Amino acid sequence: xxxxxxxxxxxxxxxxxxxxxxxxxxxxxxxxxxxxxxxxxxxxxxxxxxxxxxxxxxxxxxxxxxxxxxxxxxxxxxxxxxxxxxxxxxxxxxxxxxxxxxxxxxxxxxxxxxxxxxxxxxxxxxxxxxxxxxxxxxxxxxxxxxxxxxxxxxxxxxxxxxxxxxxxxxxxxxxxxxxxxxxxxxxxxxxxxxxxxxxxxxxxxxxxxxxxxxxxxxxxxxxxxxxxxxxxxxxxxxxxxxx
Ligand SMILES: [Zn+2]
Numbered sequence: 305x306x307x308x309x310x311x312x313x314x315x316x317x318x319x320x321x322x323x324x325x326x327x328x329x330x331x332x333x334x335x336x337x338x339x340x341x342x343x344x345x346x347x348x349x350x351x352x353x354x355x356x357x358x359x360x361x362x363x364x365x366x367x368x369x370x371x372x373x374x375x376x377x378x379x380x381x382x383x384x385x386x387x388x389x390x391x392x393x394x395x396x397x398x399x400x401x402x403x404x405x406x407x408x409x410x411x412x413x414x415x416x417x418x419x420x421x422x423x424x425x426x427x428x429x430x431x432x433x434x435x436x437x438x439x440x441x442x443x444x445x446x447x448x449x450x451x452x453x454x455x456x457x458x459x460x461x462x463x464x465x466x467x468x469x470x471x472x473x474x475x476x477x478x479x480x481x482x483x484x485x486x487x488x489x490x491x492x493x494x495x496x497x498x499x500x501x502x503x504x505x506x507x508x509x510x511x512x513x514x515x516x517x518x519x520x521x522x523x524x525x526x527x528x529x530x531x532x533x534x535x536x537x538x539x540x541x542x543x544x545x546x547x
Contacts, residue, residue, distance in 0.1 A: 338368075345371040348394035348403045350387070350469065352378045357408045357492050362499060371398060376429055377413030377461060378405060380468040392474045401484050403469055406499070407462040408492040414458050418450075433461055440522055462489045462502055463518060470512045479509045 328335045347370045349359040359370050373390040380387060394400045407414075416426065417433040427434070437444060437457060444453045466489040469475060478485045487506040490499050506512045516524065 343368045345369050348400045350378055351406045352408055352411055377411055378407045380465040395474050395478050402486050404488045404490055405462055405465045406490040407458055409455055409458050410494045411458050415454055459502055462491055470506045
């Protein structure tokens with residue numbers, strides 16, 4: 305752990321970096337030679353800023369293998385120049401074929417959106433989630449407890465953002481040109497370290513336009529796939545029980 309006794313002195317972190325670089329070189333003498341070349345990631349990860357969910361770690365990928373954008377609650381605001389610039393670069397320059405929108409259970413941003421405090425800048429950021437929750441409050445309140453409401457909103461938010469990414473002109477343009485580009489919606493379980501595919505995986509304009517709205521989706525049963533998808537409303541099992 306880095307010392308916090310002197311905020312101006314982060315030597316602990318720099319020392320850790322040296323040891324890390326030495327360890328990497330010892331284990332793989334050409335590691336940094338390879339890393340100094342051009343990056344050719346196959347995936348764009350749009351995830352939460354939560355410090356516990358880092359793309360390379362949970363995917364077990366080396367640097368250079370996944371292009372990353374993160375923000376609180378993995379929201380895809382269509383006016384967010386940061387996200388749009390990253391998405392455009394990933395799709396148009398890096399030519400990634402997979403965009404993974406990945407949220408996680410226990411998301412503090414989602415928890416904030418479900419609460420009543422609206423006193424911070426982050427509440428503007430979370431506004432689409434807040435509005436969705438308020439619109440469907442009766443559905444959420446029919447769930448057994450607050451944890452179930454939080455888990456469901458974490459899942460629904462990911463699907464909402466998959467649809468938003470798929471609606472950007474950047475993705476639309478790639479699909480119009482007939483390029484292979486898939487938009488995935490995944491969720492990460494803090495308690496077990498596992499990723500779950502929530503779907504739908506959108507691969508074309510036709511699929512995007514045929515997909516039910518996120519409002520309809522909330523009320524639809526979801527068939528289990530690989531044991532990780534489940535009905536969104538009924539028989540909601542706390543994380544881990546089904547594994
Ligand atoms: Zn989060």
